[in-house]
Amino acid sequence: MVINVASIEISILCIVILLMILATYKGNFQQKPQSGLFKLVIYCFVVFSVVDASSLIISPKAFQLQRTLNFLKLASCSGIGLSWFLFIYSITDHSIYKLRKWSPLVATPFFAIVVISAIDLILHFNDSQIQLNNSVWIAFNAALVVYNIAASALAHVSAQKSRNKFLRRQYRYLTVIMFVPLAAMAIQAQFIDIMISPPIFALTLLHLYIKTIKRQITLDQSTGINNIHKLAEHLTAITSRQSSDKRVFYMQIKVDRAKHIKKKFGLEKYTEIICMLAKYLEEQCHLKDVFLARADFDSFAIVFEAENQNDIETFGNNITRNFSLNEKQNIIPWEISFSIYWSEYGTEENPTIDSLLDNKTSNCLKSPS
Numbered sequence: 001m002v003i004n005v006a007s008i009e010i011s012i013l014c015i016v017i018l019l020m021i022l023a024t025y026k027g028n029f030q031q032k033p034q035s036g037l038f039k040l041v042i043y044c045f046v047v048f049s050v051v052d053a054s055s056l057i058i059s060p061k062a063f064q065l066q067r068t069l070n071f072l073k074l075a076s077c078s079g080i081g082l083s084w085f086l087f088i089y090s091i092t093d094h095s096i097y098k099l100r101k102w103s104p105l106v107a108t109p110f111f112a113i114v115v116i117s118a119i120d121l122i123l124h125f126n127d128s129q130i131q132l133n134n135s136v137w138i139a140f141n142a143a144l145v146v147y148n149i150a151a152s153a154l155a156h157v158s159a160q161k162s163r164n165k166f167l168r169r170q171y172r173y174l175t176v177i178m179f180v181p182l183a184a185m186a187i188q189a190q191f192i193d194i195m196i197s198p199p200i201f202a203l204t205l206l207h208l209y210i211k212t213i214k215r216q217i218t219l220d221q222s223t224g225i226n227n228i229h230k231l232a233e234h235l236t237a238i239t240s241r242q243s244s245d246k247r248v249f250y251m252q253i254k255v256d257r258a259k260h261i262k263k264k265f266g267l268e269k270y271t272e273i274i275c276m277l278a279k280y281l282e283e284q285c286h287l288k289d290v291f292l293a294r295a296d297f298d299s300f301a302i303v304f305e306a307e308n309q310n311d312i313e314t315f316g317n318n319i320t321r322n323f324s325l326n327e328k329q330n331i332i333p334w335e336i337s338f339s340i341y342w343s344e345y346g347t348e349e350n351p352t353i354d355s356l357l358d359n360k361t362s363n364c365l366k367s368p369s
Contacts, residue, residue: 007195011053014202018042018049021209033096037087038212042205044079049198051076066130071121074140078113081147082106088151088174092158109143144185148178163352166232173211180204222271223278226293231301234291235353238303239345246305248345249312252360253281253319256337256368258298265332273331274298277338284319309344316340316365340365 022042025035055069085106090096099106117140120133152175159171184200218230226234238248255261255277262270274294281300285292290304306312320340341361343350350356 008053008056010195010199011049011056014049014198015046015053017202017206018046021206022046034087034090037083037090037096038209040083041080041087044076044083045201045205048073048076048080049202052198060130063127063130064125067121067125070130071117074117074136075114078110078140078143081144082110084178085147085151085154088154091174092154092171109146113140113143144182148182152176152178163354164232164236165354165357166236170215177204177208220278220294223275223294225278225282225300226291228293228295231291231293231295231303234293234303235356238291238305239353246307248303248305249342250345250356250360251302251304251312251316251340251342251365252295252299253277253302254299254339254341256339261332269331273336276331277336280323281319284322288315290315312342313365316342320366337368338366339368 022039025039051069051072055066055073058065058069060066086096086099089099093099113136117136120136124131124133155171155174159168159175162168162171181197181201181204184197188194188197215229218226218233220227235250255273258270261273278294278300281292281302285302288304290302293301293303295301304312304315306315323338342363342365343356343359343361345353345356349362350359
């Protein structure tokens with residue numbers, strides 16, 4: 001008996017990666033539904049990896065046991081497809097409650113694979129050799145493709161409908177991410193001895209998990225204020241619950257000659273200027289019902305609700321008037337300045353978050369010096 005040590009090692013590494021991801025969820029009792037479904041994807045893959053590694057250790061002549069393990073591999077891999085579809089649905093629709101009436105249709109490919117492979121297991125359980133049943137293999141691949149295409153179609157449709165650039169970017173990512181392990185499976189089908197699809201899928205899940213964690217980090221590392229992820233979350237929330245007596249304004253504060261400063265004095269000095277400006281803006285926003293975030297390399301965003309346009313003009317003028325950098329002018333040999341622009345959400349020009357951000361420089365309070 002020749003044991004494929006490399007394949008066993010790969011399976012063990014996949015299991016370790018998945019268990020490390022699952023360990024980060026331990027003790028978190030306030031998880032979103034999609035977190036539970038993402039864990040379900042990982043659980044199914046852990047089962048598959050354990051069974052796959054076991055099939056490599058057990059003697060190929062143990063036909064009954066090998067057939068049982070093959071059945072478990074088909075069932076667990078089909079479970080990955082089902083749980084992945086449910087995971088994408090929970091993100092794009094934010095709830096799986098509406099899916100209840102369609103649950104028999106959604107679960108049909110999974111149960112079909114389980115039933116077909118179980119029948120094949122029973123019929124050939126005592127055969128003296130293991131042969132690949134083409135019907136089971138075709139049905140299995142068809143089920144995986146159906147689940148993946150359906151999930152990608154949901155994400156693509158949501159991306160097309162979304163008028164929120166932050167959500168649209170996330171949906172587009174989910175549209176294509178699962179085609180990476182599918183491509184690996186197609187390559188492995190041509191080179192059956194190459195153990196490529198399990199590690200590729202494990203790394204795909206790890207990459208997805210890291211991106212999810214990255215979106216949950218809401219502070220900018222340099223300045224310590226809110227970052228672009230928190231800004232996206234706040235804009236989504238405030239525009240969905242906008243009160244009728246308040247108007248939502250988006251203000252951009254952009255450092256003048258940012259690229260020139262960075263090129264001439266270096267990134268460290270430019271970061272010092274950005275941190276100083278962030279601290280000043282925090283002081284101006286203190287005790288005011290406004291939201292401050294770093295929106296880009298050279299700009300900040302302030303989002304707030306106000307009754308009329310005069311409020312934003314007063315606020316912007318106060319920021320300009322109170323900007324005193326006498327004690328900081330030795331940072332660079334000229335006066336540091338910034339520009340202020342604003343736009344309003346919910347108008348004919350800006351009915352969506354996309355248009356709000358696209359037209360954020362439509363109104364000027366302070367032009368470049």
